[in-house]
Amino acid sequence: MASGSKKPKQISTNSEETSCSNQSDSCHVSNSSEGSSPSKDVSFFSTPESDTDIKRRKPNSIEQSSSQVNSDTGNYSKVPHNLSDWEKKHIENLNIKVSYRPDISPLQLINRTIQKTGLQIFEVRRLDPDEEEKKIVSLVKYVQQSKFMEMLSKINYLTFRDLSRKSLKGLDMYADDRYQCSFIPDELPESLKLWFYRFHTHGKMFAHILHKMVENMEEGIQNYQCHFQHLFETFTKMFGMFSFVSLMPCIEVQKMNIMDTEVYGAPDILYSCHCWKPPVDNEMKKSRIVAICEVKKEVPLFKEHQISLSPGSKTREKSRKRLSTEEISSSSVSCSTTVKKDFPSMSDKLIGQHGGQMLLNYQQSNRCDLIIGLVVQETKVTFTALEMTDHQYQRIKEGKIIHSEKNRPTFTFTKAYDFLKVEDLENIIEPFIRLGLEQHRAV
Structure with a gap:
């Protein structure tokens, strides 16, 4: 089912322009998605309805x-x-x-x-x-x-x-x-x-x-x-x-x-x-x-993610050390094959x-x-x-x-x-x- 969409508004980037002329740093154009509202030009195909x-x-x-x-x-x-x-x-x-x-x-x-x-x-x-x-x-x-x-x-x-x-x-x-x-x-x-x-x-x-x-x-x-x-x-x-x-x-x-x-x-x-x-x-x-x-x-954001770890594998151990600055407990590594950890995302x-x-x-x-x-x-x-x-x-x-x-x-x-x-x-x-x-x- 397709709904008729309106003509698109004037083109803008995925950001809002911010003037920083009063700042000491040289900033001409700022791109930001903050405060952006959903476009009314959007139409989706939905699941069947009566x-x-x-x-x-x-x-x-x-x-x-x-x-x-x-x-x-x-x-x-x-x-x-x-x-x-x-x-x-x-x-x-x-x-x-x-x-x-x-x-x-x-x-x-x-x-x-x-x-x-x-x-x-x-x-x-x-x-x-x-x-x-x-x-x-x-x-x-x-x-x-x-x-x-x-x-x-x-x-x-x-x-x-x-x-x-x-x-x-x-x-x-x-x-x-x-x-x-x-x-x-x-x-x-x-x-x-x-x-x-x-x-x-x-x-x-x-x-x-x-x-x-x-x-x-x-x-x-x-x-x-x-x-x-x-x-x-x-x-x-x-x-x-x-x-x-x-x-x-x-x-x-x-x-x-x-x-x-x-x-x-x-x-x-x-x-x-x-x-x-x-x-x-x-x-x-x-x-x-x-x-x-x-x-x-x-x-x-911080999201929970599962990581597969194979105890005794040198490759996995190196990967584990490289994953994050936060520590993963050694007990988790030695007794399980999956570790849940929060990472910035x-x-x-x-x-x-x-x-x-x-x-x-x-x-x-x-x-x-x-x-x-x-x-x-x-x-x-x-x-x-x-x-x-x-x-x-x-x-x-x-x-x-x-x-x-x-x-x-x-x-x-x-x-x-x-x-x-x-x-x-x-x-x-x-x-x-x-x-x-x-x-x-x-x-």
Whole structure:
């Protein structure tokens, strides 16, 4: 049963614009889903009803329930036009499996496939044996030895709102050039100095922005979403990831037709590289997405998740230690195969919005059958991946969705990692270094 939908309202992104011109930090545009109301442009296919029920319904009411897809006719449940109205159920209605994996590391998530060559990571390593891998190992090692890690180790807090200038314990020394505190490690090889000059420059700016945001809290000044976006962008620049927001303050709204529904929205941050093409194509270069990022002011939710643990397995033991900063009791590990644990996660609304963004930008990914994403909630970052084939993508666009099939596209995301905590940062240093190098690599 399809209900007639109104014409879509003026296009807006999945966020609200917030002006921060009075703040000391430079913030032009803020994207936030806070306060967004469900779009009235949405119509769903519902479960069958009687004629009497249909007559009782008001003409302008919105169907809230989703229906199962009829695999014979290829019908699908309509999705909202604006991505800000998407939720987890809309992703699942498109036959995309949502998989929360707190047991998988960010490195494992991004290391599965790379550039559009379709080569697996291990195949590329055989072709180019050690050059880049040795560089990455060295970069990780020297970042861990830098005073940046020393600075973060002195910060003692539970949540961002607990921070105070007193709790920062000398962060101003790192933020202020007068103290001449360098983030460039001692005895650094000449070949890595250029990389670490950038790491140092943006690291000092990161310390300055963080110090200013904490100062704002103490003085009762609100930190807007654009402040958290600015903080994260500066952080990723340390590792060579650039969004070029200063050159493109307004990211272009992406559009995609799913059957007769036009879906639109824009991410908060895009990390892209350029693919050079032959002159015959008239277009000399084409942008390819390395990672797509969503920034929210909201904090992650904590969800209970079951983890399979095999006593005596060294691999499982290593995974267990990597899962979280919270401890899992040794008795649980030794006498059971499943442990229930709360991990920071995303809300259903954020899963829908970010998953929809990745679907809209899927064809621009620099990877084969995979697009990588990042979700930032305050100072916590979650790594995401949408994996599907081009054939599955086309079927979603055409509405030819079969829920009974076993081979489905999958939206996977890790637990959230706080980039202000050393124990979490150690898990994300290498992934960010790899994404930074990937962004500057010709495809």
